[in-house]
Amino acid sequence: MTEVVDFRSARQIHAVLRERGHEIGLATVYRNLHDMEQRGEVDVLRAGGGDTAVYRRCERHEHHHHLVCRRCGRAVEVEGPVIESWAARVARDEGFSEVTHAMELFGTCGACTRAERGRPRP
Template identity: 55%
Template structure:
C-alpha cells in the first residue's frame, strides 16, 4: 500500500534547500543550513523528511566514507541511475550504467534471485579539484 506524503512547510523548505545544492549533504548539515535561513524546523523533522523523500525517489542518498547518510535532490526523479562523486568537493554527476544493469541481472539470475536492487557510486576527483590540487603541489 502506497503511503501518501503530506506536503508540509518543513518538507517544502527541505526540498527548496536541496534544489539549491549540487553536492550531497547530511541531515545535520541540512538542518544547519535551514536554521541559518531562519527556519524553525527541528533536526528530527529533517531526518524524517529526508527518509520519506528518499523512499519516494525525490532525493538520492549515499553513504559517506564515515558511514553517514548524505542526501541530494535527485535530478532523475523516479528513474534508476548511478552517481559519479568527487571525493573532495562532492560534485555529483548522475550517470546511466547499462552494462552494470546487465551484469546485475545476470548475477541475480545465476543465483535464482528476483526483485534485485542495487546502488553504484563511483568516487573520484573532478577536473576542478584535480587542477586545484595540482596547483598546490
C-alpha cells in the first residue's frame, strides 16, 4: 500500500494487487489490513454506519483525526486536542479505562465548493 495515497476499500486494494500479478485472496487482504490498523500503519475511515471501511497508509503515526470531503474524498489529517481532553474526561467520569476513539469530520472541501459555485444554476 505504500504507493496508494488515497483511501481505498479492501476490494479495491485486492484488485490492484491482482492486476500487479500477486495471487492473493481477499480474506488475506482483510486480515493484513486489520493487522496494519492495529499497528497504526493505516488510517481507516468507516462510512455509512461503520459497515464500509476504506484504508490509506498513515502519514502520521501519532493519534489523529480526519476532515474528509464528501464529494471528492480528499482527506486532511487534523489534530484534536479538545476531542482528546473530552474523551479522557468522559471515560474517567464513567469509570472506563483503555478507551480508544476515532473521529472523522465530513464536509465539502474548498475546491469542490468553488467548482460547485462556478457552475451555472439550472
